[in-house]
Amino acid sequence: MSDQINIQLPDGSVREVPRGTTPFDIATGISPRLAAAVVVARIKPLHTTAPAPAADEPAQSEEAMYAPEAGERLVDLSAPLTEDVALELLKENDPAALRVARHSAAHIMATAILELFPETKLGHGPATDQGFFYDVYREVAFTESDLALIEARMHEVVARDEPFVRVEETREQGLTDYAAQGEFMKVHFIERFTKPGDEISLYKNGSFTDFCRGPHVPSTARVKAFKLTSLAGAYWLGNENNRQLQRLYGTAFFSTKDLDAHFKHLEEIKARDHRVLGKQLDLFSIQEVAGAGLIFWHPKGGLIRKIMEDWMRDECVRRGYQLVYTPHIMRRELWKISGHESHYAENMYPPMELDDAEYRLKPMNCPGHILIYKNSPKSYRDLPQRYAELGNVYRYERSGTMHGLLRVRGFTQDDAHIFCTPQQIEDEVVACIEFAQSVLTTFGFADFKVELSTWDPTKPGDYTGSPENWQNAIDSLKSALTRKGIPFREIPGEAAFYGPKIDVKLVDVLGRLWQLSTVQFDFNLPARFALEYTGEDGEKHQPVMVHRALFGSVERFFGVLIEHYAGSFPLWLAPVQVGLVPISNEKHLAYAEKVKQQLEAAGLRVELDASSQNMKSKIRDFGLQKLPYILILGDKEAATDSVSVRVRAKGDTGSMPLADFIAKANELTSTYAMEL
RNA sequence: GCUGAUGUAGCUCAGUGGUAGAGCACUCCCUUGGUAAGGGAGAGGUCAUGGGUUCAAGCCCCAUCAUCAGCUCCA
Numbered sequence: 001m002s003d004q005i006n007i008q009l010p011d012g013s014v015r016e017v018p019r020g021t022t023p024f025d026i027a028t029g030i031s032p033r034l035a036a037a038v039v040v041a042r043i044k045p046l047h048t049t050a051p052a053p054a055a056d057e058p059a060q061s062e063e064a065m066y067a068p069e070a071g072e073r074l075v076d077l078s079a080p081l082t083e084d085v086a087l088e089l090l091k092e093n094d095p096a097a098l099r100v101a102r103h104s105a106a107h108i109m110a111t112a113i114l115e116l117f118p119e120t121k122l123g124h125g126p127a128t129d130q131g132f133f134y135d136v137y138r139e140v141a142f143t144e145s146d147l148a149l150i151e152a153r154m155h156e157v158v159a160r161d162e163p164f165v166r167v168e169e170t171r172e173q174g175l176t177d178y179a180a181q182g183e184f185m186k187v188h189f190i191e192r193f194t195k196p197g198d199e200i201s202l203y204k205n206g207s208f209t210d211f212c213r214g215p216h217v218p219s220t221a222r223v224k225a226f227k228l229t230s231l232a233g234a235y236w237l238g239n240e241n242n243r244q245l246q247r248l249y250g251t252a253f254f255s256t257k258d259l260d261a262h263f264k265h266l267e268e269i270k271a272r273d274h275r276v277l278g279k280q281l282d283l284f285s286i287q288e289v290a291g292a293g294l295i296f297w298h299p300k301g302g303l304i305r306k307i308m309e310d311w312m313r314d315e316c317v318r319r320g321y322q323l324v325y326t327p328h329i330m331r332r333e334l335w336k337i338s339g340h341e342s343h344y345a346e347n348m349y350p351p352m353e354l355d356d357a358e359y360r361l362k363p364m365n366c367p368g369h370i371l372i373y374k375n376s377p378k379s380y381r382d383l384p385q386r387y388a389e390l391g392n393v394y395r396y397e398r399s400g401t402m403h404g405l406l407r408v409r410g411f412t413q414d415d416a417h418i419f420c421t422p423q424q425i426e427d428e429v430v431a432c433i434e435f436a437q438s439v440l441t442t443f444g445f446a447d448f449k450v451e452l453s454t455w456d457p458t459k460p461g462d463y464t465g466s467p468e469n470w471q472n473a474i475d476s477l478k479s480a481l482t483r484k485g486i487p488f489r490e491i492p493g494e495a496a497f498y499g500p501k502i503d504v505k506l507v508d509v510l511g512r513l514w515q516l517s518t519v520q521f522d523f524n525l526p527a528r529f530a531l532e533y534t535g536e537d538g539e540k541h542q543p544v545m546v547h548r549a550l551f552g553s554v555e556r557f558f559g560v561l562i563e564h565y566a567g568s569f570p571l572w573l574a575p576v577q578v579g580l581v582p583i584s585n586e587k588h589l590a591y592a593e594k595v596k597q598q599l600e601a602a603g604l605r606v607e608l609d610a611s612s613q614n615m616k617s618k619i620r621d622f623g624l625q626k627l628p629y630i631l632i633l634g635d636k637e638a639a640t641d642s643v644s645v646r647v648r649a650k651g652d653t654g655s656m657p658l659a660d661f662i663a664k665a666n667e668l669t670s671t672y673a674m675e676l
Numbered sequence: 677g678c679u680g681a682u683g684u685a686g687c688u689c690a691g692u693g694g695u696a697g698a699g700c701a702c703u704c705c706c707u708u709g710g711u712a713a714g715g716g717a718g719a720g721g722u723c724a725u726g727g728g729u730u731c732a733a734g735c736c737c738c739a740u741c742a743u744c745a746g747c748u749c750c751a
Binding site for chain 2 (some may be wrong): 088092133229234238239280289344346347400507524583587613618620645
């Protein structure tokens with residue numbers, strides 16, 4: 001074994017250095033400025049065959065926090081290098097370096113907490129996409145003023161410029177020490193993530209020591225800008241039957257400039273929050289007196305809903321669906337047959353006792369559609385049967401889970417159920433996928449992700465339906481996706497007990513994912529309701545049933561639309577498309593009325609501001625309502641039958657003949673155009 | 677459901693035990709205008725709800741409801 005090792009730098013050059021040289025030594029050798037700027041190092045052994053771990057996966061899971069790593073990995077600048085590696089020195093502009101700094105910030109927070117509240121027991125403290133947190137346990141709950149104290153103490157810890165030092169010791173020693181301190185969570189993590197005989201790593205800064213895989217920034221002083229943001233409950237090991245910990249959240253950056261930019265970004269997200277815009281644009285409300293999670297659609301929101309629903313119904317009809325309507329309450333007996341009574345009762349509103357029987361509000365539309373199917377004998381010649389309904393369902397979501405339009409107790413599914421023969425499955429699934437794509441592109445979403453949830457074939461007992469059926473269904477879903485050339489991620493074991501499914505997750509302008517469309521097989525309900533059809537062979541067969549929702553819920557889709565467009569809806573969706581501003585009510589109101597009539601006759605949605613405000617105020621008000629077009633009407637326009645067009649986000653674009661404006665607006669509306 | 681916070685005028689918010697406030701919106705009056713706020717006056721509140729403490733409660737205490745941030749859940 002040579003005492004020299006080779007270090008390959010990103011430019012391809014190789015340096016031969018003594019074994020035990022640290023990344024910091026190498027940075028210093030390159031330039032003092034680099035040494036000052038570098039935060040952490042990434043190494044990749046040059047001669048290993050060990051599979052590289054998924055380096056892009058954020059180290060959020062407990063596994064990733066503590067499990068020893070092989071292959072490409074981040075190490076402390078002070079870590080002695082012991083083999084030939086490719087070395088990258090990460091500076092503050094590297095996202096991976098920021099994650100490391102945030103994890104170090106969590107240690108700094110833990111340092112401050114223990115200094116102020118030594119009785120606190122520590123859980124774990126990872127970096128997240130937004131910052132970091134630490135889960136802790138303390139008999140007495142922390143308050144917001146404690147948070148301020150902790151933050152102030154953190155500044156002291158940072159000012160002390162304490163180096164983060166990695167120490168290794170035996171697992172047994174670590175367990176003994178932590179057990180003696182009553183650190184039950186640390187004991188658990190060591191037991192879970194290390195094996196007897198392992199060395200475990202600890203990181204010390206000042207008097208604080210934490211079981212941690214690392215790496216860390218060189219010193220507490222490198223965490224320059226941070227802020228504690230909130231305090232929340234979290235269950236130990238994520239299980240609500242366990243005791244509740246307190247999770248202290250914060251965020252950290254390398255500069256106050258970045259920190260400020262982060263909070264500014266949060267402001268922007270809030271400004272496009274559908275709950276905020278729903279109020280500002282008077283789209284919908286939730287009324288305390290009526291109950292949580294129940295949506296009131298105001299006139300402008302209602303108009304958008306009508307457009308969404310009309311589009312959806314027309315498309316359904318065009319694509320061979322039949323529209324049906326089913327009751328909102330049905331006898332309890334039906335829910336017993338469907339199995340909801342035994343599997344879903346927690347989420348259902350309780351029964352209403354009436355003279356003849358007990359009734360329950362429907363949480364799903366499926367049983368209703370099944371009853372329609374069952375109402376008359378079906379032949380293979382009748383299949384597929386595709387029943388579609390914008391069905392209102394009610395689910396008793398636990399308090400604390402409601403969220404604006406995105407998680408509610410009463411909502412409208414654009415629900416359809418397809419009953420078909422096994423041979424027809426694939427074509428039906430392909431048609432569903434095409435339909436889903438059409439929804440997304442029409443409503444302006446370019447990006448989406450598809451997930452295929454399949455079963456765990458090693459546990460057939462957890463699922464209903466035969467293995468052959470499962471395999472057949474999974475194959476159909478796969479080949480349908482493949483036929484459409486849609487990339488997808490397969491998630492084994494994620495399927496419901498009654499069938500595999502395809503989920504479409506939509507990516508909004510902020511890059512967030514929203515689960516909307518779903519295409520879901522069901523082996524359970526056809527059996528429970530003994531559905532059948534007569535085959536070519538004259539025998540009875542059980543049809544295949546597919547649940548399918550594309551908006552998912554009209555409420556949720558609307559919420560996502562509001563945020564996606566930040567309330568600036570494309571012309572075809574805008575509840576008010578054109579605002580009319582007469583320069584002088586006295587002189588120009590008559591012309592404005594005339595323009596209004598002509599626009600309305602052309603099918604446009606128009607609002608005329610005839611109030612006594614001045615012109616600028618009227619423009620401002622319409623602007624705040626995010627109207628696509630504001631038409632300014634004065635002497636010049638009246639004389640030439642034209643309009644002065646102010647386009648949303650563009651401003652004054654000059655005047656054009658009224659007829660041209662109408663033609664343009666109608667063109668944009670009929671093509672579902674995004675731009676104005 | 678759990679932890680923490682919040683709830684005051686239509687909206688956004690101020691008000692730390694002693695006569696309920698501001699800006700915007702609304703109504704009226706003046707202003708009649710060229711591309712995002714002209715001026716003045718007025719009206720508007722069971723301070724979430726129900727209890728309690730106190731000579732006195734928007735403010736302190738308890739419960740309930742709702743909202744927010746998380747957790748958990750979302751076959």
